[in-house]
Amino acid sequence: MAYIPHTEVERQQMLAAIGVTTIEDLFEAVPASHRFPKLDLPEALSEMEIISEMGAIANANEHGSDYAIFRGAGAYHHFIPSVVNHTLLRGEFLTAYTPYQPEVSQGTLQAVYEYQSMMCALTGMDAANASHYDGATSLAEAVTMAVQLTRGKRSKFILSHGINPQYRDVTRTYNQGRDLEFVGDDKAYSIDELVDMLDDNTAMLAVGYPNFLGQIEDFSALAEKVHAAGALLCMVVNPMALALFKSPGELGADIVVGEGQPLGVPLSFGGPYLGFFATKQKHVRRIAGRIVGETLDEEGKRAYVMTLRPREQDIKRERASSNICTNQGLMALAAAVYLSLMGRNGLRKVAELNYQKAHYAADMIDGLQGYKVLRDKPFFNEFMVKTLEPAAKINDALLQEGIIGGYDLGQEYPYMQDHMLFAVTEMNTREEIDVLVEVLGSMS
Amino acid sequence: MVDVMEKPIELEPLIYDQGVPGRIGVNLPDSDVPEYDLPTELLRDELPLPEVSELQVVRHFNKLSTLNHSIDKGFYPLGSCTMKYNPKINEDMARLAGFAQLHPAADTESSQGALLLMHTLQEWLAEISGFQAVSLTPAAGAQGEFAGILMICKYHVERGDLKRDKILVPNSAHGTNPATVTMAGYSVIELPSDDKGNVDLDALRQVCDERADEIAGMMITVPSTLGLFEEPILEVLDMVHEAGGLMYMDGANMNALMGVVKPGELGFDVMHYNLHKTFSTPHGGGGPGSGPVGVNDKLKPYLPGPIVDIIEDATDDEPPLYGLVMPEKSIGRLKAFHGNFGMHVRAFAYIAAYGAEGIRQVTRHAVLNANYIRAMLMDTYNVPYPRYCGHEFVMQGKVEGTDIHALDISKRLMDYGIHPPTNYFPLIVPEALLIEPTETETKETLDEFIEVMKIIAEEAKTNPELLHEAPHTAPVRRVDEVKAAKDLVLCCAPAMPQY
Numbered sequence: 053m054a055y056i057p058h059t060e061v062e063r064q065q066m067l068a069a070i071g072v073t074t075i076e077d078l079f080e081a082v083p084a085s086h087r088f089p090k091l092d093l094p095e096a097l098s099e100m101e102i103i104s105e106m107g108a109i110a111n112a113n114e115h116g117s118d119y120a121i122f123r124g125a126g127a128y129h130h131f132i133p134s135v136v137n138h139t140l141l142r143g144e145f146l147t148a149y150t151p152y153q154p155e156v157s158q159g160t161l162q163a164v165y166e167y168q169s170m171m172c173a174l175t176g177m178d179a180a181n182a183s184h185y186d187g188a189t190s191l192a193e194a195v196t197m198a199v200q201l202t203r204g205k206r207s208k209f210i211l212s213h214g215i216n217p218q219y220r221d222v223t224r225t226y227n228q229g230r231d232l233e234f235v236g237d238d239k240a241y242s243i244d245e246l247v248d249m250l251d252d253n254t255a256m257l258a259v260g261y262p263n264f265l266g267q268i269e270d271f272s273a274l275a276e277k278v279h280a281a282g283a284l285l286c287m288v289v290n291p292m293a294l295a296l297f298k299s300p301g302e303l304g305a306d307i308v309v310g311e312g313q314p315l316g317v318p319l320s321f322g323g324p325y326l327g328f329f330a331t332k333q334k335h336v337r338r339i340a341g342r343i344v345g346e347t348l349d350e351e352g353k354r355a356y357v358m359t360l361r362p363r364e365q366d367i368k369r370e371r372a373s374s375n376i377c378t379n380q381g382l383m384a385l386a387a388a389v390y391l392s393l394m395g396r397n398g399l400r401k402v403a404e405l406n407y408q409k410a411h412y413a414a415d416m417i418d419g420l421q422g423y424k425v426l427r428d429k430p431f432f433n434e435f436m437v438k439t440l441e442p443a444a445k446i447n448d449a450l451l452q453e454g455i456i457g458g459y460d461l462g463q464e465y466p467y468m469q470d471h472m473l474f475a476v477t478e479m480n481t482r483e484e485i486d487v488l489v490e491v492l493g494s495m496s
Numbered sequence: 497m498v499d500v501m502e503k504p505i506e507l508e509p510l511i512y513d514q515g516v517p518g519r520i521g522v523n524l525p526d527s528d529v530p531e532y533d534l535p536t537e538l539l540r541d542e543l544p545l546p547e548v549s550e551l552q553v554v555r556h557f558n559k560l561s562t563l564n565h566s567i568d569k570g571f572y573p574l575g576s577c578t579m580k581y582n583p584k585i586n587e588d589m590a591r592l593a594g595f596a597q598l599h600p601a602a603d604t605e606s607s608q609g610a611l612l613l614m615h616t617l618q619e620w621l622a623e624i625s626g627f628q629a630v631s632l633t634p635a636a637g638a639q640g641e642f643a644g645i646l647m648i649c650k651y652h653v654e655r656g657d658l659k660r661d662k663i664l665v666p667n668s669a670h671g672t673n674p675a676t677v678t679m680a681g682y683s684v685i686e687l688p689s690d691d692k693g694n695v696d697l698d699a700l701r702q703v704c705d706e707r708a709d710e711i712a713g714m715m716i717t718v719p720s721t722l723g724l725f726e727e728p729i730l731e732v733l734d735m736v737h738e739a740g741g742l743m744y745m746d747g748a749n750m751n752a753l754m755g756v757v758k759p760g761e762l763g764f765d766v767m768h769y770n771l772h773k774t775f776s777t778p779h780g781g782g783g784p785g786s787g788p789v790g791v792n793d794k795l796k797p798y799l800p801g802p803i804v805d806i807i808e809d810a811t812d813d814e815p816p817l818y819g820l821v822m823p824e825k826s827i828g829r830l831k832a833f834h835g836n837f838g839m840h841v842r843a844f845a846y847i848a849a850y851g852a853e854g855i856r857q858v859t860r861h862a863v864l865n866a867n868y869i870r871a872m873l874m875d876t877y878n879v880p881y882p883r884y885c886g887h888e889f890v891m892q893g894k895v896e897g898t899d900i901h902a903l904d905i906s907k908r909l910m911d912y913g914i915h916p917p918t919n920y921f922p923l924i925v926p927e928a929l930l931i932e933p934t935e936t937e938t939k940e941t942l943d944e945f946i947e948v949m950k951i952i953a954e955e956a957k958t959n960p961e962l963l964h965e966a967p968h969t970a971p972v973r974r975v976d977e978v979k980a981a982k983d984l985v986l987c988c989a990p991a992m993p994q995y
Contacts, residue, residue: 054849055581055936056861062939066868070884075860078867078884081725082757089758092623096851099585106845110594112609114602117593126832127600133522135554137591140780143568144561147582149915150782155970156910158507159564160781163557165988166511173544173989180987182782185635188832218832225800225828228646229681268538298540311832320590321610322600322833323635324784336984342782346988347980349972350965354504359980366921370674370684377672378636378772381782385557392511392553393521396545401524404534412529430535447603459601482528 054096114456116319120484122413122450124434124475125264125459126187126216127322128314130292131402131478136316136389145385150342150378154357155349160381161356165344167388174294174391175308176301177330182342182358183380184327187288187311188219191258192226193329193340194286194307196373198256199232200338201284206255210236210246214263215288217464240467243269250281256307258286261300262293265426265461266434266473275304291315291328293432295403307331316390317383326383337363340374402478406433409485410476416489417474422496426471434475436461436468441495443472453491455484507971508559510988515547522550544990563971564781565915571941573869575888575918575930576670576721578751578773580862583849586776586842595841600833604807604819610837611818615804617844618788621769624855625747626758627790631799631823633835637748640768640787641676641715646827647766647791647798648713648742649680654825657709657740664703664714664736666695668721668922673746682712689924693722693881700735708739717746718759719886721922723866723930725752733763742766742794750774751934752863752886755856759790766791771836775843786839797825802834861935862887865942869933872946876953880925888932890925895956900963902927905952907974910967912948 058066063075072078079087097105121129140146144159151157151164164182171180184190195209211220211234220237227234236246236257246257257278262268271287278285287300289310294300300308312326313319331339337360345359361367366377394402410433417437418425424438439446443460450457458472465471476485548556565572572579590596598610618630634640645663652660663677666687674684685703688696695716704711714736719725726732733743745759745767751774753759759767771777772785779785791799807819820834850858863886870879870889878892893902906916906929918930933942955962967973 053857054854055583056854056857057936057938058861058864063864066864066939070864070867070871072884075864078863079725079756080884081727083730083762085730086757086761088756089626089761091755091852091855093620093847093852093855096854097848099849102585102589102845102848105848106589106613106841107592109609109613110589110592112612113594113598114606115594116597116599121599123599123601125601129597129599131524133550135521135550139554139557139561141587142558142561144564144566145557145781146587146778147567148564148781149572149574149577149579149779153565153906153910153916154975155907155967155972156565156915157563157781158971159560159562162508162510162563163560164782165986169510169512169987169989170545172987178987179984185639185784185836186831186833188829189635189639216832218829221829222831225646225830226642226679228828229649229679294540295543296534296540297538302540318596318838319599320596321598321602321607321837323831323836324786324838325832333984336986343986345980345983346985347976347983348504349975351973352504353972354506355972355975357975357977357980359977359984359986361977361981364671366671368675369671370678372671372675372678375638375642375672375675375679376636377638378779378783378785380635380784382778382780383784385781388511389553389557392546392548392556393550394545395515395520395547396543397518397520397547398522398524399545400543401520405524405527407534408527408529408532411532415532430538451603451606456599456602456606478524485529 119454119456120480121456122474122476122488123456123459125473126311127319128475129319129477129479130314132316132318133393135393136386139389140382140386146382151358154355158356161344163385163388165346165356167384168344170388170391171328171330174291175330176299177308178333179336180328180330181339182344183384184329184341185380186325186327187309188222190309190327190329191219191288192223193374194309195223195227196340197307197338198284200373201335202255206253207231208233208235208253209255210249210257212246212259212263213237213240214260214265215258216264219288243274247277250278250283252282254281254283256284256286258288260288262290262432265436266431267429268297268431269429271303292403295399296407312387315387317386324380324383326380326387341376341379405478409480410435413474413476413485417492420493420496423492433477434473437472437474439470439472446495449495450491453487455488507563508556511546511548511556512988514552514556517547519547519549521548521553570913571937571945572915573917573931573933574915575932576748578932578934580776580934581936582776582778583846586845589845590838590841608818611804613844614840615818617840618804620847621788622790624754625767625790626760628793629796629799630788630790631801631803632788632840633800633830634787634789635831635836636783636785637768637770637787638672638676639830640789641672642679643789643800643827643830644744644766644768645676645680647795648744650798650827651742651795652712659709660712662710663712666716668924669715669717670721670746670748673715693720693724694726694728695732697728697731700732704735704739711739711741713742713744715744715746717749719749719752722881722890723885723888724881725886729762748773749886752859754859756859760792766795771839771843776846777839777842784836784839786836797823798827799823800828800830801826858935865933865935865937869931869942869946873949876950888930890928890930892925893927893929895953898956898960900956900960902929904963904966905929908952908963908966910970914945914948
């Protein structure tokens with residue numbers, strides 16, 4: 053029976069040792085009135101049948117193996133080197149638990165330490181944790197940290213409209229039990245206008261880099277102004293863009309969060325993904341979630357261990373800053389393997405491919421009648437296009453030609469009804485881009 | 497003591513230390529489009545990532561993996577974690593291109609397979625636990641708990657019942673329970689346990705009498721974190737409901753309940769599931785997990801969204817059209833997109849492999865295995881609650897006449913190739929060792945564990961130093977946790993310029 057190894061003989065031996073006649077005897081403490089209900093589930097399937105049925109279900113989706121994808125909006129179709137998947141499939145990583153017993157978990161612990169280090173390198177921060185569920189929840193946790201760092205005396209949070217709308221939603225959901233004020237995202241305020249909102253009740257100002265609309269805004273003077281108001285600067289970033297562009301550390305950020313999915317994690321219809329969280333050394337004791345540190349064992353061997361444990365729920369309980377327990381450990385491993393393979397040279401090259409292909413696509417689309425690419429700010433691999441036809445109609449036409457088209461921004465921003473967001477990555481060949489342009493051109 | 501100036505012995509060098517400038521571990525194409533100038537004033541100067549070859553990466557992570565214990569390697573009786581076999585077929589299914597390469601913002605019509613899978617899983621989970629509706633969005637048990645408490649609170653607020661800001665939590669609860677209450681902006685009233693390991697009914701009765709209108713609800717784990725079915729569970733449910741509160745069940749221990757009792761039928765209003773415990777999705781060294789929530793009709797409108805619903809009914813020729821829908825009065829979004837879909841696929845494959853009868857057998861054998869170990873060890877170690885347990889049980893890690901602690905027994909188990917049980921939890925049992933074998937272990941494995949535990953009890957008397965200094969054969973010996981917290985070395989990347 054599936055993965056249960058017992059034979060009837062063994063069951064009888066075990067029941068005899070326990071001193072009962074049937075397994076049902078073991079449930080005497082369960083209220084008799086409610087015991088042993090029927091389960092209305094299908095019959096068991098053999099492995100062959102599972103493969104057949106689930107294969108059919110999988111085929112009823114339009115996905116990146118069959119279609120060229122030009123949609124981003126928080127999840128990106130990137131190349132994942134084969135070594136990443138093979139590493140994740142190793143049972144020693146896949147089927148291990150949280151490394152609470154460091155003596156038998158050095159594999160997980162050192163891999164996470166290396167992941168933390170690489171995220172520090174990308175973000176220009178001093179310390180990173182072992183992950184949050186995704187970019188949205190890591191922003192929500194940044195709010196918690198800011199509340200603590202301003203000793204609960206400041207309750208205003210300025211969020212740029214340029215931060216992923218779902219992240220701002222989640223941040224509000226997470227903090228509905230607290231007396232906090234979230235402002236700044238009801239309109240497309242500029243960075244200067246957000247700065248004007250700073251006051252001595254502001255705990256944190258958060259911006260996207262690049263923002264959800266693909267743009268890279270001018271942050272050259274931002275940190276100074278935020279700090280002058282006594283607030284913290286949080287940047288919500290696309291880690292792949294950081295292979296090219298100045299690190300948030302260099303721009304003066306205090307907290308860096310974002311979605312690590314571009315770093316070796318498949319699209320997988322939205323999850324599991326990888327929330328990362330990095331900050332300056334002086335704020336380390338306020339980080340939520342697991343964090344791995346270096347130490348020695350009794351014999352002087354270098355060893356890794358989860359540290360600053362008293363912050364966590366199992367020790368602090370109702371005084372913990374966050375209830376996070378299980379995080380996204382295997383995805384952090386994926387990012388560590390990805391970043392090791394790509395390294396200093398490969399990640400830069402991939403990021404450049406993204407930039408070049410996106411700018412080629414943008415140029416070509418901008419040259420079409422009936423389309424206008426918004427180019428007032430620099431972009432990395434994603435850009436906005438104003439269209440005459442509705443997004444749904446455009447995307448239907450593109451699907452016919454094997455293309456999953458841009459994201460309909462009208463869904464999220466009421467003032468962007470006729471705008472689409474196109475992402476172009478290293479996975480898009482010139483041929484695919486040319487077909488995209490051709491189909492778009494044929495519609496106007 | 498180690499001389500600080502010595503270079504420590506390494507098990508495996510850091511990936512950063514293995515690089516040589518110019519190396520790369522991937523094979524990338526050149527650009528096939530015209531070249532555009534990069535905005536040089538916006539670019540970074542340095543990118544301090546490793547520079548290693550592909551084979552170096554493979555060897556490095558392979559070597560690291562060998563330093564771990566894992567379910568695939570050996571017995572892992574970690575109580576409350578349900579370390580059952582993680583079926584490989586589930587990994588294959590999750591990696592089908594139709595699932596792995598599906599964009600989360602795909603058009604509704606483009607993702608009917610995925611939406612059908614999620615809708616079916618919602619229904620199966622609801623059926624298993626006797627609830628009316630399920631949301632798959634929470635990314636882990638703790639997020640599921642958070643959703644549950646937010647739903648309970650919204651329910652009361654909508655009724656104008658604004659004074660209810662307390663949640664009752666037994667002192668045996670998993671740490672995430674009280675932490676969740678605080679996160680939601682509420683306060684915990686902690687309840688003691690009686691000598692049978694149940695929630696102290698007198699204490700509960702008193703709180704419900706004296707503070708009824710403050711009580712938003714209660715969180716309780718069934719079976720309890722001691723692995724025991726709370727005998728007066730129906731009374732507990734009644735008392736809290738009478739006081740006007742709602743009942744939340746922490747579903748971490750579902751492995752003891754499937755086909756035995758449905759929490760929804762008992763009267764619970766909401767519970768969370770741990771797909772990475774009961775439903776075999778792999779722990780991955782600390783996640784990802786998935787913590788769906790099930791609710792009755794009372795709380796259905798408040799589910800965290802989006803959930804999957806039928807947005808166009810089936811016709812004679814067409815199947816129904818599934819879509820993502822935000823429940824009318826949802827507590828809101830808890831994460832981007834719609835949950836850890838990759839784990840939904842795995843749980844779906846798991847339940848499909850078992851079917852109704854198989855799911856029932858999972859629980860029967862999980863409970864059989866735990867009771868077997870309990871019966872065979874209760875003469876060697878103190879088992880504080882001498883009654884049938886669920887899928888796990890607590891014993892005390894002490895040996896009479898010795899100074900051995902639970903910690904020492906745990907570390908010594910490693911020398912025998914067995915992962916220690918959960919230590920020092922639940923908090924109400926001193927020197928607790930919480931043992932959960934799961935249903936996928938053979939009798940031989942259990943007998944070996946029993947034998948080893950008996951040997952260790954002997955070693956405690958004849959050679960206690962062996963235990964105090966264990967482990968002896970693990971890749972590292974006991975680590976200096978004080979040093980780790982004091983020195984706080986959290987990053988090995990080459991130092992960035994100070995900005």
